[in-house]
Amino acid sequence: MRERSDRGQAAPSVRGGLLTGLLRTARPKQWVKNVLVAAAPAAAGVLFTAHALTRLALVFVLFTACAAAVYLVNDARDAEADRAHPVKCRRPVAAGQVPVPAAYAAGIVLGVLAPAAAALLCPPALAALLAGYLVMQLAYCVSLKHVLVVDLAVVTAGFVMRAVAGGLALGIPLSRWFLITTGFGALFMVAAKRYSEAVQLAGNDGATRALLTEYTTGYLRFVWQLAAGVAVLGYCLWALEEGGVPHTSVLPWRQLSVVAFVLAVLRYAVFADRGTAGEPEDVVLGDRALALIGLVWAAMYALAVADW
DSSP states (O other): OHHHHHHHHHHHHHHHHHHHHHHHHTOGGGGGGGGGGGHHHHHHTOOSSHHHHHHHHHHHHHHHHHHHHHHHHHHHHTHHHHHTSTTGGGSHHHHTSSOHHHHHHHHHHHHHHHHHHHHHHSOHHHHHHHHHHHHHHHHHHHTGGGSTTHHHHHHHHHHHHHHHHHHHHHTOOOOHHHHHHHHHHHHHHHHHHHHHHHHHTTTOTTSSOGGGGTSOHHHHHHHHHHHHHHHHHHHHHHHHOOTTOOOOSSSOHHHHHHHHHHHHHHHHHHHHHHTOOOSHHHHHHHOHHHHHHHHHHHHHHHHHHHTO
8 A cells, every 4th residue: 555655646756757858858958059040130230129039039939849849759769779879868758757659749749839830920931941940850850860961961951941040030131151151060060970979989889870880980070071161161251251341340350250260160170070079069068268269259250240
């Protein structure tokens, strides 16, 4: 009788554990990626207006909901494989904290509500982008993550779509250099993460994503080095392109920001080269030097936009 009583008392904690597990499965640390929706408005100098902040907050929430839906479905599908991974085995679904059916149900609910809300509250182009993002990421979970190179392209496209969403939300035209720098910068971080996973789990069969066994570390190193070079080139071309506009600022902040941007890429490449470039937000926030360089770059970028 005592055991039954104890089990009955344990029910509330199980429910709390389920809700906490669902939240953890939605990857709160990954939500920082959705700040990319503010990149285009910030570059255009229209970020700090009531209309822009309100619209971008909505887009941020909708992207977060779509991403959470994808994470829930992905973890439900990969529960068995994640249990064999030294780190992913701690994920709530793999650890048994969240039942697989519950993860699927929560993912489906978010996956339906987010696009529906976008269709009602956002411009048609933005609603279509969000729906496309959701379809592409779910296709990635089902099959595309098992296709060489395509898996890198899909994850990279997710970053680019976040950046494009901010422009669509406010009707801001996006320059070719913005798209090139964003796209190849994202590919740099994605390939660096894959390279780090391959290095850390080399020779540990069955403990990593299957596709990593088909990539070589040399190939992944080539990809992140190539992407870093193109991203730097794209940013330099943007910074040095005058467009016929005369200088009115105290210093050429746009050109000077190249130094900070290159230093940030070089610093990030240190972790990529060591095979310790895991989640981009962990790398950026976990290294004080890189965070400081990022703040300096952001300050120069802001001064260039403000033409101070």
